[in-house]
Amino acid sequence: MDTLDQYDRHILALVQQDGRISLSHLAERIGLSETPCVRRLKRLETEGYIHSYHAVLSRKALALGVLAFALVHFGEHDRTLYDRFEVEIQGIARIVACHSVAGSADYLLQIVAKDMDDYGQFVHDVLRVLPGVAAVESMLAMGEVKPFSGLPLL
Known part of the structure; x- marks a missing residue:
């Protein structure tokens, strides 16, 4: 795995916080155009930094007290x-x-x-x-x- 730069770390922080963030919003937030942002995101997925995307469910709502x-x-x-x-x-x-x-x-x-x-x-x-x-x-x-x-x- 390659060394992460500031853009990679920012992408990871943002998708970890919100896995449903749009690519345009992600690119805007990290200060890159959409194409290099998408390339970086795909590389982070391919290199195993991003394992999966999922929703965090509420134990309380699911009655798992x-x-x-x-x-x-x-x-x-x-x-x-x-x-x-x-x-x-x-x-x-x-x-x-x-x-x-x-x-x-x-x-x-x-x-x-x-x-x-x-x-x-x-x-x-x-x-x-x-x-x-x-x-x-x-x-x-x-x-x-x-x-x-x-x-x-x-």
Whole structure:
């Protein structure tokens, strides 16, 4: 990947803030004509700086009142179990993010649920029966202080 210049960084900042920004408005905001702006945007997409475009949905509007973080602990450290676990969680929509982590746990999951009963049932019926899972430690979000709003362009 090439080094980003000020125009590239500005394009990335603007499309990260509003993925539906028109090309003419984007070009105007960064101070280039539309043709070089479009070329830069396409290059940023091709080089992998822009992974995808999507809408940020409201958990509240979708009645997903619980946001939980679950530390998943494995009973044994077996690559086959990790692989099976990672494949299975890909198909579980309410797990909105999963990270392999260092420390006392093996994975950190971000999970949404309708309410506490729904979350409890999910942990019991889905999480605890996944391959390799020995224990699940839940942390419940009491409030969202700073929602994800994009990556920093350092």
